[in-house]
Amino acid sequence: MRDSTVAIDISARSAYAERLKRAWYRFSRSKLSLLGLLMVASIIFIAIFAPVVTPYPEHAGAFVDFGNTMHPPSLEHPFGTDAMGRDILTRCFFAFRGALIMGIVVLAIVVPIGTAVGLFGGYFEGKWFSTIVMRVTDVFLAIPPLVLALAIAALLKPTLTNSMIAVCISWWPWYARLVYGMTVSVRNEPFVKAVELTGMNRFKIMFSEILPNHLGPILTKMTLDMGWVILTGASLSFVGLGEQPPTPALGTMVSDGAKYLPTYWWISVFPALMIVIIILSFNLLGDGIREMLTSGE
Amino acid sequence: MKRVFLTGKFLAFALIMIAVFCFGQSESIIRATEDWPTYIDPAVGSDFSDCIAIVNLYDSLVFPNADGSVGPHLATHWDVTPDGLTWTFYLRQGVKFHSGNELTAEDVVFSVERLLTMGEGFAYMFEPFIDEVVALDPYTVQFKMKKPYGPFLSTLVRLYILEKDLVLQHLDSGPYGEFGDYGRKWLLEHDAGSGPYMVEEVKMEEYVLTKKFDDWWGGWEPNAPEYFKEMATADPVTIRTLVAKKELEITDELQPMESYEAMAKMPGVEVVRFVPGGMNLNLMLHTRKPPTDDVHFRRALAYAVDYKTIANIIFPGSLVARGPVPQTLPGHDSSIQPWEFNLDKAREELKKSKYYGQLDEYPLTLSWCAEVPEEEKIALMLQANFARIGVKLEITKKPFGSMIADAQNMETTPNCSLVFVAAHYMEAGGMLTTRYHSQSTGTWEQCEWLLNPEIDQMIEDALSTIDTEERFNKYHAIQQKLVELCPTIWLIDRAETRAYQASYVSWFVADLVHQGKKIALPLGYGLYAHDMKVFPEKK
Structure with a gap:
């Protein structure tokens, strides 16, 4: 029952190493999971080293070259050039940065907040505090995340930071609801009751006894959510509420190219393909992690 | 059995009506695009989109020529005193509003007073100069100026005449005392004009559909469009699709150059480019x-x-x-x-x-x-x-x-x-x-x-x-x-670029471009539908 507690026990290092080894075995059994991991690693690598790996790094900034517009894909420009004469491959790779920052920052904010809210709500279920917090959560859950994010982003100045704030506000309730459900299901288990009898501090019970049981599902959801958060961010930038020019953003690039469809298809299609690849990579990785965590139980 | 027969008759009637409606519109219509908002009230509107609708719905005392000069229109002739302070206009007789009533000097006075009181749209052109407008008789109207106004005659192409009685029948509550809102709310979706076209339907944020006014005083040439529709869309993909399907006759001037290039390759479509008058x-x-x-x-x-x-x-x-x-x-x-x-x-x-x-x-x-x-x-x-x-x-x-x-x-x-x-x-x-x-x-x-x-x-x-x-x-x-x-x-x-269906539309602006003539038409007059022709059989 308290597998995770055992795993993080410092006194059992060899057992921990053994568990890691088994986990990796379970993960690596699926070729798709490995592919996902490889793709995610590549995306992160490209994002970090974009100025080195892209052919025309200056095209990601304030740059126009009207003598070089709308070139179809070629060896020189594998994804073609856009209406400003900029290399689309370069801009796609630089756009990975914004996309990853969006995913990482949003999850880094919403997961702790959602988890804390769910944990408190679940542990104190039936109390007024829990009722209020969870009804507020329900109100947020009633509105689709994209619609809520669009509404919030439209009220703020269009920047990457503000679009991250908008996505955060629309995303935390999902974690709160997940953790709440799991906390309610374990709060009356004998191991919780036992530590309560010892007089242990309630916060300590929540964070050191109950929370470790939820880490697996939270981690899985995080990995699967990464792609969707990035997609929401791209949707915001598609309607002009995200990163502002000249900083490349995948959603903006798709939107810019849409007006030239179908003649100059490459302007929209390649950035759209990049969005698909990012989401696919994180979903494959997420599936692998879920497989790893669930088949071990 | 009788019910089946009646239902069948009803269906046949409905189908005929639909066919007539659809055919009627596709038969002889000019559809043009421009961005929304389109204020068709001549005391409110002033931008490109507004002007296109207004010039087709309303008449003015004088009318612009393609070379930048103005000529008689509702006014057949006029006098001005040497000090430039009194202008007298003699109105054309027998001009009818869309309601069927006759246009008189009282309507001109009302239109000027309405414009100046509301103070929007083109009011800025007249407000500092016009002191008083008086109807001397049903067909003579006199403008008394506060000070001389050099370009007065040129500005009169922007003074559109509304039917006083019709507007007064549609007053709502508003800030203008006995005149309430001066008909502003009603005129958002209706017209009170005498122009060659009259409002058939206004769908906010979508289109303004106007129908030919058969009794227009200036008369009609054969093949003049039965309908003129100003559509509020500027999305390049939509525009290109509409042009390709021949569901749009003249595009707006806001499209990306790549779009015009693509449209120029479509059969029957021509792209015209000209530096308009300003x-x-x-x-x-x-x-x-x-x-x-x-x-x-x-x-x-x-x-x-x-x-x-x-x-x-x-x-x-x-x-x-x-x-x-x-x-x-x-x-x-x-x-x-x-x-x-x-x-x-x-x-x-x-x-x-x-x-x-x-x-x-x-x-x-x-x-x-x-x-x-x-x-x-x-x-x-x-x-x-x-x-x-x-x-x-x-x-x-x-x-x-x-x-x-x-x-x-x-x-x-x-x-x-x-x-x-x-x-x-x-x-x-x-x-x-x-x-x-x-x-x-x-x-x-x-x-x-x-x-x-x-x-x-x-x-x-x-x-x-x-x-x-x-x-x-x-x-x-x-x-x-x-x-x-x-x-x-x-x-x-700026050079204005537009694509149009040259195979079945005759557009005077394109003709002037072909003849290499100067085009100095004020905003909106390039889409004066009365002077266009449609040949649906050539589609």
């Missing part, structure tokens, strides 16, 4: 907001613009601007030289600016109009060029409606606004008034917030000058003063 693209600089409140800073920006690329590549066929007034507009000062693209000079000017050395603290904000995709290219080019002299430019894409809202307030107006402006009538004075007189601050046509009493006085003085040559000299002096103040970076005198 439309320019401006980079308006907020003269009351740092750092664009510094004249040296503004001049530095003016030197950092690649004008030739804009005129030759982004808006091909356009002319590099020479000052605030388009070169095709009477009254332009031809001695003004265009700004040059010279980054060294830009840096020199920047050094003279009080913001030199602290440029990082003053990033510039720029808004461009979402409905004109080509403006993004200019915005990005400016961003790249300004960066080369150390000026940071933050670009925001804004729907035109948001730009209008931003322009209403000094705080919300950005440092730079990319805006097309067109002359409301064919003389420099009109453009100078809408662009630089203090009365136009708070509108999208003046995002500069110039508020310069000297310029105001110079404009008013010029407009009051009856002698044309003297008046034009005064316009020249204003233009030179403006170049010195540099409140705006005048980019190009």
Whole structure:
């Protein structure tokens, strides 16, 4: 029952190493999971080293070259050039940065907040505090995340930071609801009751006894959510509420190219393909992690 | 059995009605696109979209000719006293409104009073000058002026006549005393005009559909369009699809050049390009907001613009601007030289600016109009060029409606606004008034917030000058003063590009282009549907 507690026990290092080894075995059994991991690693690598790996790094900034517009894909420009004469491959790779920052920052904010809210709500279920917090959560859950994010982003100045704030506000309730459900299901288990009898501090019970049981599902959801958060961010930038020019953003690039469809298809299609690849990579990785965590139980 | 028979009859009738309706519309219709909002009330509307609808729905006392002059229309002739203070117009008899009632001098008086009281749209042209309008008899109307008004006759193409009785029947509550809202609410979706077309249906944010007015006083040529529809869409993919399916006869002028190229390859479609009588693209600089409140800073920006690329590549066929007034507009000062693209000079000017050395603290904000995709290219080019002299430019894409809202307030107006402006009538004075007189601050046509009493006085003085040559000299002096103040970076005198269905539509503007003639029509008159022809059988 308290597998995770055992795993993080410092006194059992060899057992921990053994568990890691088994986990990796379970993960690596699926070729798709490995592919996902490889793709995610590549995306992160490209994002970090974009100025080195892209052919025309200056095209990601304030740059126009009207003598070089709308070139179809070629060896020189594998994804073609856009209406400003900029290399689309370069801009796609630089756009990975914004996309990853969006995913990482949003999850880094919403997961702790959602988890804390769910944990408190679940542990104190039936109390007024829990009722209020969870009804507020329900109100947020009633509105689709994209619609809520669009509404919030439209009220703020269009920047990457503000679009991250908008996505955060629309995303935390999902974690709160997940953790709440799991906390309610374990709060009356004998191991919780036992530590309560010892007089242990309630916060300590929540964070050191109950929370470790939820880490697996939270981690899985995080990995699967990464792609969707990035997609929401791209949707915001598609309607002009995200990163502002000249900083490349995948959603903006798709939107810019849409007006030239179908003649100059490459302007929209390649950035759209990049969005698909990012989401696919994180979903494959997420599936692998879920497989790893669930088949071990 | 009887029920089946009746149902069958009903269905057949419905099908015939649908067929008649659909066929009727596709048979003889001109559909054109322009961006929304479209205010069809002549006392409210004034932009391109409004003008297209208004010129088709309403008549004016005089009518513009393609060469920039004006001729008789509702007024058959007129007199003016030598001091320029009394104008008498003799109205055409037997002109009918769409309701069937006759147009008289009382309607002219009512229309002028309504325009001046509401104070919107084109009211600015008349308000400082018209003292009183009197109906001397049913067919004679007299304007008494506060002071002489040189371009008065040219401005009268913007004075549209409404039917007094019809408007009075549709008053709502409003701020104008006994006149309530002056019919404003009703006129948003209806017309009270005598023009060649009448409103059939207005669907807000979608289209204005008008139908031929068979009893129009000017008569009709065969093959004139039965319907004229102004559609509110500017989305390039939609436009191209509509043109390809022959469901759009004349496109707007806002499409990306790549779109026009694609449409030119479609069978039967022709792309026409011409420099109309007075439309320019401006980079308006907020003269009351740092750092664009510094004249040296503004001049530095003016030197950092690649004008030739804009005129030759982004808006091909356009002319590099020479000052605030388009070169095709009477009254332009031809001695003004265009700004040059010279980054060294830009840096020199920047050094003279009080913001030199602290440029990082003053990033510039720029808004461009979402409905004109080509403006993004200019915005990005400016961003790249300004960066080369150390000026940071933050670009925001804004729907035109948001730009209008931003322009209403000094705080919300950005440092730079990319805006097309067109002359409301064919003389420099009109453009100078809408662009630089203090009365136009708070509108999208003046995002500069110039508020310069000297310029105001110079404009008013010029407009009051009856002698044309003297008046034009005064316009020249204003233009030179403006170049010195540099409140705006005048980019190009824009060539208007539109695609149209040449295989089954005869469009007088295209004919003039083919004949190599000058086109100096005021805003909206290029889409005067009465003078077009449709040949549905050639589709």
